[in-house]
Amino acid sequence: MMGILAALVTVLAWGTWLAPSQNVPLRRQEIRTFYVATANLIVALAVALWRGSWELDAGAFWWPFAGGLVWAVSGLCAFTATANLGIAKAFGIWAPLNIVVSLVAGRVIFGEFAHPSRTQLTVLVLAVLLIVAGVVLIVAAKPGAEQQSGTRSVPRGLLGALGAGVLWGLYFVPVELAGVSPWAGALPLAIGIFAGSTVLLLLTRHGPRLAAAQDYLRVTGTGVLWSVGNFGMLMLVDAWGAGRGYTVSQLSLVVNALVGIYWLKEPAPRTRGALLTLGGCALATIGGVVIGALKS
Incomplete structure (x- = not known):
């Protein structure tokens, strides 16, 4: 029962955390990264x-903490991607x-899959x-005309998505090298995320002020949702093991695509872009679930 509850928390939180x-x-985007880091x-x-x-101990x-610094840069890449591509495409x-x-x-680092079978x-x-x-x-799911207007840049969004894809796939490595449990590493990881996000904000020479009072609640809500999903993932790993837990968490990709298309209209429902995005997310999710099952 605890595993099912943790799975629901993880998938729903990580599937919706970007939307608010x-x-x-x-x-x-450094401002959003800073508030997400603060809430986390x-x-x-x-x-x-x-x-x-x-x-x-210090070691x-x-x-x-170093993993948190990597996450901070990853978060900036992710927010740049969503701002330019929309949530569904960027997350996908x-x-x-x-x-x-x-x-x-x-x-390469931990020697997993050292001797895989042919199957x-x-x-x-x-x-x-x-x-x-x-x-x-x-x-290939090109954005609609409403998404091409303004200051959006598809190349910048793609670079951001690629950066998030690489760096968010690596930020866990320092935590693993520390030899501590994810629960023990959660706080220094959060401190590193906050420190990295603060430095990124200071480098922009912009203050963290937002336009409206409700905006503070919305950006911190994004941080709270990610953090809740993170701790839900820790409970999921405790209940079902790392391989199965990581596999189930990939279902957040489906939730995220649905939120992006049917709530935020990025891309708009029933368009070619929406169909291609949903199809791509489905294929990528199946592939991710299979890999997660193999890792377990």
Whole structure:
């Protein structure tokens, strides 16, 4: 029962976390990253206080902290992607790339899949091809006229999605190298995310002020949802194991695509772009689930 509850929390939170702040007017995406990091740090502090998990030596602290710095840059890339491509397309590109990059990192750094069987190798190649096909469909889903107006830039969005795909597939590596549990690494990771996001904001020479009072609630709501999904994932891993837990979390891609198309109209429902995006997300999700099942 706890595993099912954790799965629902993870999929719903990570499937919707970008939506609250998607249409908040921002001078720079670094501002959104800063507020997301702040909200995540507050949630992480509350969870650490509740669990009493404060004791970490310096070595165990700095590795997750470094992972947080990587996450901060990843978050900026992701927000740049969603601002220029829309949530459904951006998430549909970076999420499957996260899986591929994490798989490569697991093989190169941690020696996973050292001696795969012929069947495993065949299934793995087919799964990667599904992911690539899904991403190609999503990229081919050109935005409508309303999305091409204003300051949106498809090349900038694609670069942001690729950056998020690579870096969010790697930020866990320092946490793994620290040799601590995800629960123990959650707080120093959150501190690193906050520190990195603060530096990124300071480099822009823009203050964190937003246009309207409700905008503060919306951008921090994005951070709270991501943090809730993160801790839901930790509970899911505790209940079902890392492989199954990671597999189930990929269903958030489907939720995210539905939110982007049917709530935010990016791209608008019943358009060619929407159909291609949904089809691409479906293929990429199947590929990700297969890889997650193999990793377990």
